[in-house]
Amino acid sequence: MAQAGTKTRALQQRATEDPSGFWGDAAAAIDWIRPWQRVLEEDNAPLYRWFEGAQLNTCYNALDRHVAQGRGEQVAIHYDSPVSDTRYGITYLELQAKVARLAGALVAQGVEKGDRVVIYMPMVPETVMAMLACARIGAIHSVVFGGFAAAELATRIDDAKPKLVLSASCGLEPNRVVPYKPLLDEALALSSHPVQGCLVLQRMQCEAQLTPGRDLDWYQAQQGVEPAECVPVEATDPLYILYTSGTTGTPKGVVRDNGGHAVALAWSMRAIYDIGPGECFWAASDVGWVVGHSYIVYGPLLVGASTVLYEGKPVGTPDPGAFWRVIEQYRVKSFFTAPTAMRAIKREDPDTRCLKPGQLDSLRALYLAGERCDPDTLNWSARQLGVPVIDHWWQTETGWAICANLMGVDPVPVKPGSPALAVPGYQVDVLDEAGHPLAAGESGAIAIRLPLPPGTLPTLWQNEARYREAYLSQYPSYYLTGDAGYQDEEGYLYIMSRIDDIINVAGHRLSTGRFEEVLSQHPAVAEVAVIGVADELKGQVPLGLVVLKSGMELAEEQLYQELITLVRQQIGPVAAFKLVSVVDKLPKTRSGKILRGTMRKIADNQDYVVPATIEDPTTLDLVRHALTRLGYGHASIGGGAGV
Template identity: 40%
Template sequence: MQINTFEEYQETYQKSINQPEEFWAGIASNFLWKKKWDNVLSWDFASPSIKWFEGAKLNITENCLDRHLAEKGDTPAIVWEPNDPEKESITLTYRVLHEQVCRFANVLKKNGVQKGDRVCIYMPMVPELAVAVLACARIGAVHSVVFGGFSAKSIADRINDAACKVVVTADGAFRGNKQIQLKEVIDDALIGCPTIEKVIVLTHTRTPVSMLKGRDCWWEDEIKLVDSNCPAEEMNAEDMLFILYTSGSTGKPKGVVHTCGGYMVYAGYTFSNVFNYQPGEVYFCTADIGWITGHSYIVYGPLSQGATTLMFEGIPTYPNASRFWDIVEKHQVNILYTAPTAIRSLMGFGTAPVQGKDLSSLRVLGSVGEPINEEAWHWFDEEIGKKNCPIVDTWWQTETGGIMISPIAFVTPTKPSFATLPLPGIQPILVDEQGKEIEGNGVNGNLCIKFPWPGMLRTTYGDHERCRLTYFSTYQNLYFTGDGCLRDEDGYYRITGRVDDVINVSGHRIGTAEVENAINMHAGVIESAVVGYPHDVKGQGIFAFVIYPGLSKDEDLTRKDILQTVTRIIGAIAKPDKILFVSGLPKTRSGKIMRRILRKVAEGDTSNLGDISTLLDPAVVQEIIDKSKQL
């Protein structure tokens, strides 16, 4: 299954394009199936309708746990490093993880969860989060993990959209020197969530919490009431495995749906190849399981391959900027997969935090979440990899389920800030605004994929039409990624950023409409427009232009009030970095906001704004430019 030379990559890629069904059937045969498939693939991008391994029966947890027990039962499956370096790390072997997953699966069943029910998981980065995810999959329940930084309103929206039956949470979470009151946030969210019947609460921070009789119960108590015998539910390959909410260009988050068979095959195959994972290695992905990276490359991908996956509760700069390097040294980490935001943030501390740290165990470095800039790439290569470790700069999305364009470690010649080449089975094309293919090298265009792959989304939960409109309607018979892309003279791909109204902040996609809706909820705001702009650490920052007629002299206080509003409605992750108060916005006569003008202002480049004569009030542009110089 692993590709070891560039020639082998080229041959494998060609076969995967010429005979995709035969290729993926061969990859799938490396996994455990209760029943083989009747048909490898049927698809139609117009509907869209995509089905992989139809007729096959499986359970993904048997592939992640049971099949490793005989030979790897005592091998570490999950190593957990707590927020506080003074506390002990915890290691769960495959045998122990299997037992814990089966026990918690029985807890879910005891609390009324059945196959097909949706379970919302809102937890800190602790081993029990992985246990809860796998326990849902064990019994055929659909998990919806919500990132621990989201507000009560954001959680309520996600619970109601999926009509979740049970919430799994904890009393609180540690994040650097802060404590986050998770149970309190859940209590606020559940005021408006009629479908929730039970809340299972893990003790973690020992924060006092309110427990409602009949609804809330403690994880520790429930575990004692069940045994560890839980046969895996037989699932169809196309049954739902999980829903994961992602921001879109409208204010309402969309629930991306991934299914059991294709997702498993794709996550496992890409993990094994991209990172060149070798048996016994320690693999450390610094992401949160609340994001797709954590699903695919902390839980399902590594465990399906019998790997040792390291989970980390904290942040890169607490208690100091050596934290990552201390973890690498302590656990002899071989593969480190992190975000450009983290790398840029650590670069800011210089090389002192790296001095004296033994990073010699590192073999492969990886980058995820957004395109990595050249400066950060070189720092990562020189200071962390000591020029001995290939950097896999991976491009993919929540919707793709796994890595799509990336170097394969030790195989693909790398180039700073380029995602390089598509993985086997992936057929990218660049198109112009009209959808016409742009051929050849040394070209720019909108990135689309013209053939299905096993890990791709199947629908958006409860709204298939939204899935069609968002991903399959822009260009006929193509999956549109929403990203602009450059293909250079060598045929290497470089992602140039979003072309729709989505901002990539620290690797997290945030819809401009979602932030605008939150700002507009503030009592004094009439209207707002939000754009992204280059940010030294986050990659992109959020710049808000706000119409607030009754503005008093204290602009700073009003800014803080607006930030508080956004935090309450979405979460701190979506707070604007800059807020500029304006008397009007540049609009066309039909009322559409000309965002390209606002982007130019946010970027500080107002030399060439193009034609603004079609605006309803062209004078408003000069006022915005003048005001922006005072920020």
């Protein structure tokens, strides 16, 4: 019997041995204004560049060419907002016209090729139009998640130095309206960079007071302007800057180029997600995150698919059946969300009573990414939905998947806990502290051999030194992912934790992800986070915080004993797992990542800053109380389970 993934491995080999040929062929999916001189420019290694000398326009490739090919009447965006009870479709022809006019308004305000524009907006079609309008005229957009704290927005304004800020009067949450304009005003007052002006989209739920001489109404600014044509840009010119958290507390501006980005995303839509022209793809994310950039906006539109723009939640808008309703309504073929969304549904509706017969008839696969997907969540999702569930792994920095199951080319067997094989173009190794590749089954730092494929970050915005130091300095000829894990003998990768989530228990290096994997097997557990806390005897010991499924009634002491026994059976006494407590909710970022680092600092009585990306700051109080009961963070007041 042939080894699984024969075609994938052949593609991996070709992309490794002949990257110029492989990606040159893939580039045929993009319309170019001027061809490249070299596919891969290596003269300035390790700062590689793709499609040197080529010119294109990303907006043209996402909109205009589909209209020119006679497909203008196809829906480009299905906008679905249960929080505002609004649903409608926008065709490619309509979207092209709206984007061209908005781009004309930017030009009328003095925005030119290479200028930066900060976009601070909610999940509305105008946000997508703003991104595409910038791309149309060669301006560099930087989307900041709507509702971010003023101080955090100010740091991004000071770093990107935008000519304009595009914003909206408010964002909508299931039970509240979030006014954006006061936050924007405060950010502009805090920032040292003088912004030339702001375009503000007024929403009926909360209209904003415009500042005379600086602010313009979104639609009034477009009156009487000439629609803008697409401006040629170099393939190596920046398309956008997307800020991601830095270990120093200063955000890092990940740069995405135009040419490599378009080629990589178009290739990934077909190869990974099995999506082509006219088919419907849904990434249930936010345009403030990299998933929203790559797979709400650019990826689907580059291949002429229909994309879903969803302003809502997996539960509570109105119930845990919200996702299934959207999939049915728009005939979604491939659906992409975060494991935390599936865990939220599982917690509220463990038997999927809100899933009606036939609702998922169009669905061919569910894709999960954004955080580690524990096997229990993957298995539950596959069982309840009746479709393949594809875990895949990537980062803001890479812009698209590092490891994935190529469902459009060569589906391989799913191994719960693994995002499958390295995607062609990525040469993934697991390294020890000295930088030597480890054998199958041995855990270490996950690194990618240079050059990275197209679509990944070429550098950080105006900070090449930080790019080299953060990603390229630890292992020569490698990009350091910051994640830890191992590969099995078939090459399947297992991401277990961040490198700093490896804990050292009496000299034994153990992954917190492995503890979470085991604890998630308990039938009462909906979510779990494990952190390493300081211990005088062992150096560190694991501490678990668990969230229970709705309706579960179980004596806490019994639950704690069962969880401790489970870890002892599957990891062994060496794990020294004795600390566990129930919490109502775990602290997470808005993208669903659990704030393990912050919890670890609280437990060890270290100074910490509440992350700007936190979804609900009150969850830190829940964690602090649970840690106190276990004797960490503050003096013990009893309770919990320290067995």
